Amino acid sequence: MLGRFGSLVPVVAQNVQIQQQQRGMATLKSISIRLKSVKNIQKITQSMKMVSAAKYSRAERELKQARPIGSGASQFYEKAEIAAPAELPAKLLIAITSDRGLCGAVHTSVARLIRNELNNDQQNLKVVCVGDKSRMILQRLYGKSIIMACNEIGRLPPTFNDASRLADAILKSEYDFGSGEIVYNRFKSVVSYSTSTLPVFSLAAVKTAAKLPVYDSLDDEVIQSYLEFSLASLLFYAMKEGACSEQSSRMTAMDNASKNAGEMIDKLTLTFNRTRQAVITRELIEIISGASAL
Amino acid sequence: MAAMRCVSRLLTRRTINTISTRGYADEMSFTFAAGNQVFYDSQSVRQVDVPSFSGSFGILPKHVPTLAVLKPGVVTVFENDGAVKKIFVSSGTVTINEDSSVQVLAEEAAAVENLDASAAREVLSKAQSELASASTDQARAEATIAVEVGEALVKAVE
Numbered sequence: 080m081l082g083r084f085g086s087l088v089p090v091v092a093q094n095v096q097i098q099q100q101q102r103g104m105a106t107l108k109s110i111s112i113r114l115k116s117v118k119n120i121q122k123i124t125q126s127m128k129m130v131s132a133a134k135y136s137r138a139e140r141e142l143k144q145a146r147p148i149g150s151g152a153s154q155f156y157e158k159a160e161i162a163a164p165a166e167l168p169a170k171l172l173i174a175i176t177s178d179r180g181l182c183g184a185v186h187t188s189v190a191r192l193i194r195n196e197l198n199n200d201q202q203n204l205k206v207v208c209v210g211d212k213s214r215m216i217l218q219r220l221y222g223k224s225i226i227m228a229c230n231e232i233g234r235l236p237p238t239f240n241d242a243s244r245l246a247d248a249i250l251k252s253e254y255d256f257g258s259g260e261i262v263y264n265r266f267k268s269v270v271s272y273s274t275s276t277l278p279v280f281s282l283a284a285v286k287t288a289a290k291l292p293v294y295d296s297l298d299d300e301v302i303q304s305y306l307e308f309s310l311a312s313l314l315f316y317a318m319k320e321g322a323c324s325e326q327s328s329r330m331t332a333m334d335n336a337s338k339n340a341g342e343m344i345d346k347l348t349l350t351f352n353r354t355r356q357a358v359i360t361r362e363l364i365e366i367i368s369g370a371s372a373l
Numbered sequence: 374m375a376a377m378r379c380v381s382r383l384l385t386r387r388t389i390n391t392i393s394t395r396g397y398a399d400e401m402s403f404t405f406a407a408g409n410q411v412f413y414d415s416q417s418v419r420q421v422d423v424p425s426f427s428g429s430f431g432i433l434p435k436h437v438p439t440l441a442v443l444k445p446g447v448v449t450v451f452e453n454d455g456a457v458k459k460i461f462v463s464s465g466t467v468t469i470n471e472d473s474s475v476q477v478l479a480e481e482a483a484a485v486e487n488l489d490a491s492a493a494r495e496v497l498s499k500a501q502s503e504l505a506s507a508s509t510d511q512a513r514a515e516a517t518i519a520v521e522v523g524e525a526l527v528k529a530v531e
Contacts, residue, residue, distance in 0.1 A: 144406075144409075144410065144411050145406075145408075147404050147406035147411050147414045147415075148406040148407075148408070148411075148478055150404075151404045151406055151468070151476035151478050152476075152478055154468065154470065154474065154476060155440070155468045155470065155476075158470040158471060158472070158474075159470075238408070239408030239409075239480055239481070243480070290471075293438050293471055294437075294438045294439050294440060295437040295438060295439040296427065296439055297439065297440060301426070301427065301440060301441065301442055302440065304426075304442045305440045305441075305442055305466050305468075308442065308464070308465060308466045308478070308480075309466060309478070311480075312466075312478050315408065
């Protein structure tokens with residue numbers, strides 16, 4: 080181990096010497112290489128911004144259509160005043176993220192909320208990760224709490240089919256939860272979103288609700304299928320909100336990246352020109368002083 | 374005498390007005406949303422007829438609170454101005470809350486006039502052939518649901 084370090088040090092020292100020897104020319108070259116790569120990065124971030132702007136406008140249009148579904152589905156839970164049952168403390172958290180990164184803090188803020196909940200009570204909490212990003216963030220420390228993860232989210236806009244398949248998988252997972260929360264990013268405007276939660280409940284929780292007797296002619300089967308459908312609609316709504324905030328956040332992130340790249344390009348062009356001028360001046364001095372010495 | 378009659382006419386008109394405003398106060402806030410489209414968002418309507426698994430029923434303002442699961446069929450909405458709108462739904466839920474708010478959430482919905490009769494029949498025949506060729510229990514159940522939807526579609530178009 081030590082021997083290897085010993086042989087490395089002289090190599091590094093040699094390199095520094097070579098670089099110092101031919102500084103003028105080499106920096107000119109290296110600056111132009113860096114300039115080129117930053118310009119390429121700017122092109123990439125700019126086109127990514129364009130793509131996500133187009134995707135965002137579509138996502139926002141679709142979100143407007145999905146909002147009544149979400150509010151309609153959650154209204155029963157609010158108006159019937161359903162609370163989590165005390166005898167069944169098991170809880171389910173559904174993290175709505177996607178597979179794609181480079182979009183600011185949308186995924187980390189969802190994961191952070193879940194992490195805080197898990198730190199409080201790891202016994203009765205299980206997590207369903209929708210999208211690879213939340214799984215990647217959570218699995219290292221809380222891998223045992225994850226009961227399910229799904230990917231291939233975010234490439235295409237979410238559909239009701241995706242949501243109902245997810246709801247089906249959650250109901251078939253045989254995790255007996257009393258209540259749950261869907262953690263998602265609620266879209267506010269192009270520049271802001273807030274990480275919020277939507278409650279979901281199981282049949283056991285609904286049956287113990289104080290206001291349930293107000294509702295007429297209910298049997299378990301009706302409530303069960305009602306709950307299954309409302310879980311799907313809530314998931315659909317949350318996925319739409321998540322997709323919209325993700326695209327808008329990616330748009331701002333890429334806009335910032337292009338701006339920063341622009342600043343870097345400006346600075347690099349300035350140093351490039353300065354160095355070039357310095358090289359020319361030095362060569363002139365060399366020629367002139369050489370000629371006058373003759 | 375003429376003045377008296379005039380006053381009495383005014384009075385009767387006033388009573389009619391109060392009755393109609395009271396009728397208006399019992400309105401419901403009706404939301405009808407589907408995965409593909411939103412038809413009503415907290416709007417006031419006169420009556421809604423829905424097909425459910427526990428039987429079709431009509432909803433008027435101040436209906437008793439209940440939950441129901443939609444069956445494939447036609448939801449009929451009677452708007453306040455008398456217009457009648459028929460919308461086909463494949464499946465979904467109906468929620469009627471204490472405060473007279475009604476939510477119909479459907480998986481997919483389309484106005485009946487936009488449905489194509491020949492396409493509907495095609496859906497039905499395709500579902501029937503799938504049912505005949507289904508091997509597993511799950512496939513059979515799925516095909517049965519598809520046939521149900523197809524039959525309701527054809528019935529709605531006719």
